[in-house]
Amino acid sequence: MTAAVVEEKYHPGLEGVIAGETSVSTVEQSSLAYRGYPIDQLAEHATFEETAYLLLHDTLPTRAELLRFRAEIDQHRTLTPAVLDVIRAMPRETPGMDVLRTAVSMAAHWDKHSGPDLAPGADASLWRAQGTVILAIVPTIIAARLRFLAGQQPIPPRPGLSHAAQFFHMAFGRQPQTLHERILDLTLTLYAEHEFNASTFAVRVCASTTSDIWSAVVAGIGTLKGPLHGGANEEVVRHIFEPLRNGEQARKWTEDALARKQLIMGFGHRVYKHGDHRAKILEPYVEKLAAERNDPGRLEVYRTVRDIVLQKKGLYPNTDYPCGLVYFLMGLPVDIYTPLFVASRVTGWCAHFIEQRLHNRIIRPRSRYIGPAIRSVVPLDQRA
Numbered sequence: 001m002t003a004a005v006v007e008e009k010y011h012p013g014l015e016g017v018i019a020g021e022t023s024v025s026t027v028e029q030s031s032l033a034y035r036g037y038p039i040d041q042l043a044e045h046a047t048f049e050e051t052a053y054l055l056l057h058d059t060l061p062t063r064a065e066l067l068r069f070r071a072e073i074d075q076h077r078t079l080t081p082a083v084l085d086v087i088r089a090m091p092r093e094t095p096g097m098d099v100l101r102t103a104v105s106m107a108a109h110w111d112k113h114s115g116p117d118l119a120p121g122a123d124a125s126l127w128r129a130q131g132t133v134i135l136a137i138v139p140t141i142i143a144a145r146l147r148f149l150a151g152q153q154p155i156p157p158r159p160g161l162s163h164a165a166q167f168f169h170m171a172f173g174r175q176p177q178t179l180h181e182r183i184l185d186l187t188l189t190l191y192a193e194h195e196f197n198a199s200t201f202a203v204r205v206c207a208s209t210t211s212d213i214w215s216a217v218v219a220g221i222g223t224l225k226g227p228l229h230g231g232a233n234e235e236v237v238r239h240i241f242e243p244l245r246n247g248e249q250a251r252k253w254t255e256d257a258l259a260r261k262q263l264i265m266g267f268g269h270r271v272y273k274h275g276d277h278r279a280k281i282l283e284p285y286v287e288k289l290a291a292e293r294n295d296p297g298r299l300e301v302y303r304t305v306r307d308i309v310l311q312k313k314g315l316y317p318n319t320d321y322p323c324g325l326v327y328f329l330m331g332l333p334v335d336i337y338t339p340l341f342v343a344s345r346v347t348g349w350c351a352h353f354i355e356q357r358l359h360n361r362i363i364r365p366r367s368r369y370i371g372p373a374i375r376s377v378v379p380l381d382q383r384a
């Protein structure tokens with residue numbers, strides 16, 4: 001009997017591999033669209049909550065549907081005291097993404113939908129309800145952590161605020177300026193979904209085993225944390241915008257970094273080779289904020305690093321480069337930038353979870369073996 005021959009197709013990092021079908025978004029060199037709507041139009045004409053509804057429910061909401069959705073989110077914002085106790089108990093130096101991963105995982109135990117979600121016949125409406133709970137609690141977790149670190153008590157959510165304004169309210173006890181609310185809302189819209197990126201793929205792999213949505217989101221958080229993925233929006237600030245104050249410092253730092261072949265955080269992309277659509281949408285807000293904060297030096301740093309990396313390496317900024325700077329200029333603590341990315345991307349993850357479960361085939365690729373040839377096990381007392 002001859003063994004079946006498997007045709008070997010090997011693409012390191014799965015580059016260029018079509019690993020599944022999706023109707024959630026399209027990512028192309030020339031366009032990015034969520035469920036067919038171009039990202040620049042969503043950025044201009046829709047709020048983050050409308051975008052979240054689009055991803056979870058497949059269509060843009062009517063005014064009545066949006067009101068109901070916002071009320072549903074508000075209904076779930078409060079964390080159970082046990083989860084707050086765990087957030088309070090975590091060591092000060094625990095990274096924000098680790099706090100979020102643990103708190104989301106723990107909150108799952110109080111989800112009244114858990115259990116039925118794995119039963120035969122579970123359907124999209126149940127997973128949408130769970131996705132809405134997850135969407136509701138992430139800003140509450142991030143804000144509670146900030147409050148505990150400052151030695152303060154969490155601030156209860158105030159129903160009726162936008163997702164962006166609600167975060168400012170719970171974290172800092174104040175309403176944001178209109179420009180800051182607009183920018184946070186915009187970054188949430190831009191970060192919400194991006195096809196088969198690493199964290200979404202991790203979510204889909206988890207979903208494909210018919211595991212539950214909370215486990216899949218926790219897998220997504222762990223994957224997004226890495227600096228080659230979502231963690232880059234914190235790294236650009238730690239490496240570039242915190243230490244560098246003017247164009248001259250930026251020029252020297254960039255040339256040295258490139259000479260050392262150092263990775264410049266916030267640049268390059270697996271798919272986009274001629275620029276990231278989202279970074280272009282955000283760039284005017286870097287300029288507005290730098291003017292508002294009277295910080296022309298940081299704007300010079302932004303432009304200098306961008307221009308030198310493009311000229312010398314042919315690499316364009318990805319979303320994390322302008323996003324890191326706008327969060328920094330708004331005075332947000334660096335450790336929450338990737339958690340804020342999660343606050344947005346949970347919508348895309350949940351949309352992909354639902355899609356995977358509705359059209360499921362377990363994701364189980366093969367590997368190319370490069371280890372030793374078959375050999376005999378020497379019993380322990382005969383091993384040298």
Ligand SMILES: CC(C)(COP(=O)(O)OP(=O)(O)OC[C@H]1O[C@@H](n2cnc3c(N)ncnc32)[C@H](O)[C@@H]1OP(=O)(O)O)[C@@H](O)C(=O)NCCC(=O)NCCS
Nearest residue numbers: 227228229232262263264265266267268269270315318320
């Ligand atoms: C995003 C990223 C992981 C994509 O990786 P990738 O698809 O494997 O990258 P590419 O194949 O396009 O890289 C091509 C070349 O550019 C280099 N390169 C890519 N991004 C670079 C960066 N940010 N700084 C310096 N060099 C970079 C690579 O090292 C490679 O060089 P080589 O040909 O000498 O080996 C990569 O660009 C990166 O690490 N960027 C920094 C982290 C970041 O901003 N992540 C957020 C992504 S949205």
